[in-house]
Amino acid sequence: MIGAGWAGLAAALELAERADVCLFEAGRAPGGRARRLGHGDSRLDNGQHILIGAYAECLRLMRKAGADPERLLLRQPMQWRREGGLSMRCPALPAPLHLLFGLLAARGLSWRAKWQLARALQHLKRAGYRLAEDCSVDAWLEAQRQGEEAWREFWRPLVLSALNTPTANASMRVLAAVLRDSLGAERAASDLLLPRVDLSALFPEPACDWLGRRGATLRFGRRVETLASRDGRAWVDGEAFDAAILATAPYHAVALLDDAALRKQAAGYRYWPICTVYLQYAKPLALPAAMCAVSGGAADWLFDRGALTGETGLLAAVLSAPAPERLADVDALAARVAADVARLRPDLPPPLSRRAIVERRATFASEQGLARPTAKTSLQCVYLAGDWVCPDYPATLEGAVRSGVSAAAAVMQDLRIEQ
Ligand SMILES: Cc1cc2nc3c(=O)[nH]c(=O)nc-3n(C[C@H](O)[C@H](O)[C@H](O)COP(=O)(O)OP(=O)(O)OC[C@H]3O[C@@H](n4cnc5c(N)ncnc54)[C@H](O)[C@@H]3O)c2cc1C
Secondary structure, three states, rough: OOOHHHHHHHHHHHHOOOOOOEOOOOOOOOOOOOOOOOOOOHHHOOOOOOOEEHHHHOOOOOOOOHHHEEEEEEEEOEEEEEEEOEEEEEOOOOOOHHHHHHOOOOEEOOOOHHHHHHHHHHHHHHHOOOOOOOEEEEHHHHHHHOOOOHHHHHHHHHHHHHHOOOOOOHHHHHHHHHHHOOOOOHHHHEEEEEEOOHHHHHHHHHHHHHHHHOOOOEOOOOOOEEEEEOOEEEOOOOEEEEEEOOOOOOOHHHOOOOOOOHHHHHOOOOOOEEEEEEEEOOOOOOOOEEEEEEEOOOOOEEEEEEHHHOOEEEEEEEEEOOOOOHOOOOHHHHHHHHHHHHHOOOOOOOOOEEEEEEEEEEEEOEEEEOOOOOEEOOOEEEOOOOOOHHOOOOOOOOHHHHHHHHHHHHHHHHHOOOO
């Protein structure tokens, strides 16, 4: 296994009971793009993450690793709290009534916009969440006659948080797949699952503990330099294995894999950053909800880490797919986030400290018509995993985990290991 992000760990968990697993990770700790940074008091996640009830494979493998989702994730019915804009909460009714009643009772949205939203979602449902041809989200919204208000308050924040890609280029097919598995499925699938612990404690560390107990070899701080297929075996830095799963981001995979077709495919991938601004206050934040936003504010979403993880007074503000100019002056950005917080909690004193973490290639852009590779490569015994390999999902934890599960299944099938 090359790469101990969520994809590589998922593949390792699937294989370790049936085969000897050796895991190579360039970094000193597992988790890849979803992990804790720093030590002691200066520990922060590399970026605030959210999961949803539809992340079935993430939840299954968390349980397998002994990380109890009920304890480690705060489960909330699908809700939307945008101060000065759309606020809604889906009641505990069976799907799709939960969404219908949630929309009907929503505040901060005109009846006209509510009707437009309900009509578009119903259209998608009737089509089985399938599109004959992919198009951009904006093109689809225009065809569905969605007005500016529905775009600003619902579609734009939804697409940015789910796909981390601006609506002008985002793939409607990928968005439809996310909606199919969340709003289009049973009610619990659209629940928000907010981490109550840091990202490393959520899955990567329990997964590594579990792997260690099953005798897997974990090699951290080991960047693999060469990967080849010869004599029916996979060679990792000159060491022979029955199979190798390359579970890295595309730009790292093509550096290792001598595969012209894959290189061409990976060249079609573009990336968007995510910026998380952390503000530390002296007092508990007590925001209107653990996850909320200010309509038209500097950040897409604000997270009250005190309410979630017990980090009293800590705010995490997320900016998805920000244009480069928005990141030019992160101090000014942090000041604007603080001004938004002051609108929600005018009684709070200014923050004591601020820190912005910018992940430059946080996710691939889920653009229309993006071709995905499969788990099997052109090299015998070498397989691919990683969020970008999952067929119809955006760059997410669930996409990463699903890809790892698929790669492990392909290995077991080819090596005739009983599943
Ligand atoms: C700031 C931020 C916020 C996000 N928010 C969300 C969210 O709210 N919800 C959600 O579902 N998803 C979110 N995502 C996306 C999610 O984190 C990723 O899709 C997922 O973590 C990708 O996992 P992966 O295993 O495919 O890849 P990675 O995490 O990139 O793992 C690849 C691993 O391979 C290692 N590696 C690379 N080259 C080598 C080599 N040569 N030898 C050995 N090891 C190597 C790397 O060090 C890395 O650990 C977010 C991402 C970021 C960055």
